[in-house]
Amino acid sequence: MNKVKFERIQKKLKESSVGIAGLGGLGSNAAVALARAGIGCLVLVDFDKIEENNLGRQYYFLEHIGKTKVDSLKEIIGKINPQVELITHNIKLEKGLMEKPFKDVTVVIEALDNAETKTIFIEEILSKLPNKPVIAASGVAGYGHSDRITTKRLGNLYMCYDGKAKSSDDDVLIAPRVSLMANWEANLALEIILGEDK
């Protein structure tokens, strides 16, 4: 381990914050990865409660069924890295006000499920917070085809993208591919915060 590099990274991450919209398969896994990496602050937004079938891909435990995702993730991250400052919003993101919880974060991660909501969210953040880097994921469903996933950059929008994947309405959502995309998003957040790893 390169101690000098590690300490430099830890210092920078400690000063940075990531906002995550949606705490399902993408959001819960990305949040945990960033907490383990040593991010200073996470802004977590979700309105939902945990159901049994969520455990197939989301970072929760049986004991969390029926509890809110924000509270459960707060508990989980507290057990991994209590140094992370957590700001939680148990709300449904409303069209026209979607950027509100994310005004002060360094980077925003889109981790929503429905294509329509994803599009509206990205458009709102990019238009209302024009200098904010936004990381989004599209094409999460299915299994295999890891090497079809690429990063597409469009200005401040960074897309973790598989344009050949099917909609989750016609496919399945399973842990390995969802976690892969979630960690891809978290890894992009590090790259944006720290600069390219040369």
Added chain:
Amino acid sequence: MSIEVNSKVVDWVENETVKDLLKRMRYTFPLVVVKINDKVVPRKDFSEVKIPDNSKVAVIHMISGG
């Protein structure tokens, strides 16, 4: 007199709107994010915003799942 759409060079057509271009390129996905020269075009403006000559257009479609 050409534009780039997702890195592909195609003819520029005078007065062509984003909506027309998506149709011409056969991008039939219902949900797309379009950027012209790095600027996002809100979906409500797709039928009004015209594609300037020499512009770089990026079209990304959003697929459900998360």
